Amino acid sequence: MDRLPDRVLMKGNEAIAEAAIRAGCRHYFGYPITPQTEIAHYMAKRMKSVGGVFLQAESEVAAINMVYGAAGAGARVMTTSSSPGISLKQEGFSYIAGAELPCVVVNVARCGPGLGGILPAQGDYFQATKGGGHGDYRNAVLAPASVQELYQLTVEAFDLADRYRVLVLILADGTLGQMMEPVSHLEPKDATAAGKPWATVGTGGKRFHNTITSIYIDPERLEAHNLHLQAKYAKIARNEVRCESVGVEGAEVVVTAFGTTARIVRNVIRQAAEEGIKVGLIRPITLWPFPSEAVAAAAAHPSVKALLSVELNAGQMVEDVRLAVNGAKPVQFHGRMGGMLPTQREILERIRAIARPEGGT
Secondary structure, eight states, rough: OOOOEEEEEEEEEHHHHHHHHHTTEEEEEEOOOOOOOHHHHHHHHHGGTTTTTTEOOHHHHHHHHHHHHHTTOOOOEEEEEEEHHHHHHHHHHHHHHTTTEEEEEEEEOOOOSTOOOOOOOOOOOOOOIIIIISSSSEEEEEEEOOOOHHHHHHHHHHHHHHHHEEEEEEEEEEHHHHHHEEEEEOOOOOOOSOOTTSSEEEOOOOOOOOOOOSHHHHHHHHHHHHHHHHHHHHHHHOOOOOOOEESOTOOOOEOOOHHHHHHHHHHHHHHHHTTOOOEEEEEESEEEEHHHHHHHHHSSSOOOOOOEESSSSSSHHHHHHHHHHHTTEEEEEOOOOOOOOOOOHHHHHHHHHHHHHOOOO
16 A cells, blocks of 8 residues: 655545555445545545445445445445434444444534434534433444544554454544544554454355354344343443543633544633633543543543533533433533534633632632
């Protein structure tokens, strides 16, 4: 594979596509929808040169079922879409979870509900972390906050998917997908069906046939399968929590935010410091498993007066923040919708109201 420069300016969507290729993805199935269409464009151009397969499916439903087939054969496979398209894939998500197939799905989210608009939003948090399809299943969910993280977390998503045989969802948004930033590239990986003895790659008469399915007619077998899945999800929850904590020790206010919103909050923290208000940030990188312990530990600091969850929705991640805090400290929420980004000024005003409720110093 050709070597890219050590640092190169890339659009977020293109960084996702290049990262997938360098992670060993050789099968991409998708359907165009803004604001993620550049991923499909990039894959259409690059896949042939690396011996891979690009296919524009007839629908999002078709694309996710093609992912099921390629993953079952042991391939590293990816599909991408935006919010309405991800909704259409949910039945496939459940089937993939039931069959324990590793794959990567990217949601470059847009506003909703309905067709909404192409501006950034985080209204898909519930869908991503609680499961939009049927049954008791979980997807690992990664939330990048820069183009560099879009690249790095895409590479890591394939490793996580293979390690646990799960669907890994990358939740980005239109701002991250369209912005351009320098990216430092990782080395290409050699990832094939080797080491996947469960894959349906043929037997050559040397072993029993592999069967991949999510249907179990006998209720005892189906319950046993569900218990096996829950044990796997518990292992992921123990081992794969990731978050960034900044300035939590001694903070008066701790803000929780992910993705694009966390970038805005960083500037607010500096502004608050100029006014003598110390603000900490907890940025979940894994939305599931959620960094509950880090949030609870932040709430336990004596200096913390309250936590503030800032999101591009009507209040979704804040529910997980409140569960983690468990009443130890007040948890407030500030959100914008419809593609409107919160301004630094309005977030700072909310912080002032918490830290200096009577306008004191």
